[in-house]
Amino acid sequence: MTTALLSLPVLLPALGAGLSLLGMRRTLTRALSTGVLAGVVACGAALLVLADRDGPQALHAGGWPAPLGITLVADRLSALLLTVSALVALAVLVFAIGQGTAEERHRSPAVFHPAYLVLVMGVGLAFLAGDLFNLFVAFEVMLAASYVLITLNADENRIRAGMTYTIVSLTSSLLFVSLIALVYAATGTVTLAQLGPRLAELPDGLRSAFALLLLAVIGIKAAIVPFHFWLPDSYPTAPAPITAVLAALLTKVGVYVLLRTQTLLFPRSGVWTLLACVAIITMIVGILGAIAQDDINRLLSFTLVSHIGFMLFGLALFDTAGLTGTILYVVHHIVVQAALFLVAGLVVGRTGTAALHRMAERPSPGPLVVVLFALPALSLSGIPPFSGFVAKLALLRAGAAEGSPAAWALAAAALLTSLLTLYAMTRVATSAFTGRQTDGPADRRADHRPGRRAGHEEAQEPSSAPPDTRHGRPRGSRSMLAAAAGMTATGVVIALCAGPLARVGERAAGDLLRPDAYRSAVLGKEDR
Amino acid sequence: MNRIDVTMSLVVGGLFAIGFHLMLQRSLMRIVLGFVLLGHGTNLLLLVAGGTPGRSPVLDGEHGDATGTADPLPQAMALTSIVITFGLTAFLVALAYRSWRLSGHDEVRDDVEDRRIGTVRERDDTEPAPEPDRSTRVTTPGGDR
Numbered sequence: 001m002t003t004a005l006l007s008l009p010v011l012l013p014a015l016g017a018g019l020s021l022l023g024m025r026r027t028l029t030r031a032l033s034t035g036v037l038a039g040v041v042a043c044g045a046a047l048l049v050l051a052d053r054d055g056p057q058a059l060h061a062g063g064w065p066a067p068l069g070i071t072l073v074a075d076r077l078s079a080l081l082l083t084v085s086a087l088v089a090l091a092v093l094v095f096a097i098g099q100g101t102a103e104e105r106h107r108s109p110a111v112f113h114p115a116y117l118v119l120v121m122g123v124g125l126a127f128l129a130g131d132l133f134n135l136f137v138a139f140e141v142m143l144a145a146s147y148v149l150i151t152l153n154a155d156e157n158r159i160r161a162g163m164t165y166t167i168v169s170l171t172s173s174l175l176f177v178s179l180i181a182l183v184y185a186a187t188g189t190v191t192l193a194q195l196g197p198r199l200a201e202l203p204d205g206l207r208s209a210f211a212l213l214l215l216a217v218i219g220i221k222a223a224i225v226p227f228h229f230w231l232p233d234s235y236p237t238a239p240a241p242i243t244a245v246l247a248a249l250l251t252k253v254g255v256y257v258l259l260r261t262q263t264l265l266f267p268r269s270g271v272w273t274l275l276a277c278v279a280i281i282t283m284i285v286g287i288l289g290a291i292a293q294d295d296i297n298r299l300l301s302f303t304l305v306s307h308i309g310f311m312l313f314g315l316a317l318f319d320t321a322g323l324t325g326t327i328l329y330v331v332h333h334i335v336v337q338a339a340l341f342l343v344a345g346l347v348v349g350r351t352g353t354a355a356l357h358r359m360a361e362r363p364s365p366g367p368l369v370v371v372l373f374a375l376p377a378l379s380l381s382g383i384p385p386f387s388g389f390v391a392k393l394a395l396l397r398a399g400a401a402e403g404s405p406a407a408w409a410l411a412a413a414a415l416l417t418s419l420l421t422l423y424a425m426t427r428v429a430t431s432a433f434t435g436r437q438t439d440g441p442a443d444r445r446a447d448h449r450p451g452r453r454a455g456h457e458e459a460q461e462p463s464s465a466p467p468d469t470r471h472g473r474p475r476g477s478r479s480m481l482a483a484a485a486g487m488t489a490t491g492v493v494i495a496l497c498a499g500p501l502a503r504v505g506e507r508a509a510g511d512l513l514r515p516d517a518y519r520s521a522v523l524g525k526e527d528r
Numbered sequence: 529m530n531r532i533d534v535t536m537s538l539v540v541g542g543l544f545a546i547g548f549h550l551m552l553q554r555s556l557m558r559i560v561l562g563f564v565l566l567g568h569g570t571n572l573l574l575l576v577a578g579g580t581p582g583r584s585p586v587l588d589g590e591h592g593d594a595t596g597t598a599d600p601l602p603q604a605m606a607l608t609s610i611v612i613t614f615g616l617t618a619f620l621v622a623l624a625y626r627s628w629r630l631s632g633h634d635e636v637r638d639d640v641e642d643r644r645i646g647t648v649r650e651r652d653d654t655e656p657a658p659e660p661d662r663s664t665r666v667t668t669p670g671g672d673r
Contacts, residue, residue, distance in 0.1 A: 068601070133605050133608070136609075137608060137612070140612045140616075144615070144616065144619070147616075147619060148619075151623065151626075154623075154626055154630075155630070156627075156630045156631055159623060159626055159627045159630060159631075160627070160636075160637050162623060163556065163623055163624075163627060163636065164636075166616075166619070166620060166623065167551070167559055167563070167620075170563055170616060170620075171551065171563075171566075173612075174563075174566050174567060174569075174570050174613075177570040177571075177573070177574065177609050178570050178573055180574070180605065181570065181573040181574040181576070181577040181602070181605075182573075182577065184574075184577045184601070184602060184605075185576070185577035185579075190601075190605075
């Protein structure tokens with residue numbers, strides 16, 4: 001039973017991807033992908049129940065014991081994130097099918113579904129991986145699929161963005177392999193459960209070097225601020241559903257790996273000042289970048305970077321309350337960020353432009369879209385009844401309870417960022433939904449534009465509507481709306497279930513800080 | 529305790545240095561070559577991590593003593609890593625080729641949106657003097673090559 005549950009989130013998408021390459025009829029492929037993702041959601045939920053009741057579950061593939069074979073482990077944290085991620089992936093798939101990204105029939109008819117399923121497989125494997133090398137393989141599977149998705153139907157702009165994205169990700173992957181080689185040379189194992197005690201025996205300097213290298217590797221993958229530059233350049237060029245799934249899942253996988261490795265491999269007591277500084281810079285720089293943007297997708301990408309800082313906030317505190325806040329924030333943010341990008345896709349599809357200053361001149365995209373945008377936007381800014389408020393409150397309370405100067409600085413930065421997020425979201429709302437010009441930078445920029453374009457032609461209309469908008473409105477609009485509405489509703493449900501969710505989060509955070517159960521599940525009792 | 533293979537370490541260091549140097553170039557083909565060299569460097573690093581060089585790779589069935597044989601785990605990891613870098617190199621080359629087909633040169637180009645936001649600020653500072661030449665000049669050196 002556990003064997004099936006632990007292997008299916010990886011095996012189902014892999015088999016589905018293989019089958020969808022066979023060139024079946026379109027409806028069949030759609031049904032297959034949807035069914036596979038629904039299956040993964042069910043497995044994730046079952047794993048969550050099982051892990052919450054009986055503690056971490058482990059599977060040794062092929063019967064090889066832990067240090068040698070491939071180990072899959074599910075504890076509360078990984079099962080929770082697996083469920084939420086699969087749910088979001090399912091909603092985005094419905095949106096993509098509605099929009100027609102799924103079957104761009106001209107050039108690459110069969111690429112989307114296999115690549116998408118492989119992406120989900122990589123995400124599932126990353127959440128369940130029990131050793132560093134397996135984690136690397138999971139990252140590569142996930143990223144390779146995302147390279148394909150981001151360069152689908154490549155025009156010049158997408159190739160440029162895809163190249164940046166691919167090369168940056170590959171560099172971080174190579175650093176990851178180097179880290180694995182060095183760690184193996186120093187300790188003789190890559191199994192996460194064994195590494196903690198063995199790393200503790202190493203000299204302090206070496207240990208810090210490993211921790212920093214790991215932080216840099218994950219920093220690139222999760223777009224933490226000194227390493228964030230690639231994200232706002234590459235994500236917005238892809239079609240809306242692909243941006244949504246990449247934004248919702250890939251960076252969160254990075255945050256998950258950071259949570260898992262830092263607590264399991266480099267346990268510490270008290271506030272981690274370096275990470276606190278990084279978190280503050282990430283929040284502030286990200287949101288300032290968002291305010292400067294004029295393109296709705298780039299603006300949302302920058303808020304994504306900024307809100308990664310909130311997830312680091314809790315990890316930097318390194319206590320149960322902080323980690324609970326981080327877990328709640330990750331869950332909330334996966335759903336809300338996906339919803340925002342989907343709604344942005346709807347807005348761009350209906351107004352025909354992604355530039356805010358131009359949207360103001362177009363007709364409003366309709367009251368339903370306004371509501372669908374407003375709910376996740378308010379949630380992202382942390383306005384009370386929504387999920388963002390719950391997560392932010394947990395973080396702020398954790399910061400206040402910790403009480404050190406770094407924690408207060410973090411809390412202050414978080415409040416400021418929330419306020420600025422609200423400002424950025426208001427800017428989007430006023431230009432997209434009222435049909436009036438906003439005051440502020442967008443206006444001045446609009447004034448400059450004509451002269452500049454006459455000046456030199458290579459500044460061709462920047463970020464003009466992505467190609468997928470050409471056939472946005474007529475067909476599939478209903479399922480796009482349904483998917484976006486589903487995401488928004490999920491956000492509301494998270495807020496409604498905040499109590500039970502917070503308790504699961506707290507237990508998961510407790511697991512992270514006391515990894516004995518995890519270790520004995522992987523290694524067996526006698527081996528510890 | 530493991531002995532360190534100095535030659536191998538130097539080779540790995542050299543591959544890393546050349547690889548990163550190439551990756552910082554502006555031509556896509558050089559970046560791809562840089563990635564290839566870096567990939568070789570990391571794969572060799574995995575092998576070096578396996579411990580003392582020159583040990584026998586296979587266990588003799590009769591003498592069941594594993595102390596004298598090489599550690600198989602880094603080799604397995606290196607194999608996996610070689611496959612991954614190979615596949616991604618193929619993808620990168622295809623991407624570089626597509627870029628060359630679409631734009632006629634294999635340069636890494638600036639992001640238009642980034643540059644636009646940069647020029648907006650410059651314009652706000654030096655209001656009446658428009659400077660369109662500035663951004664065109666940024667791109668020309670590569671184009672002339």
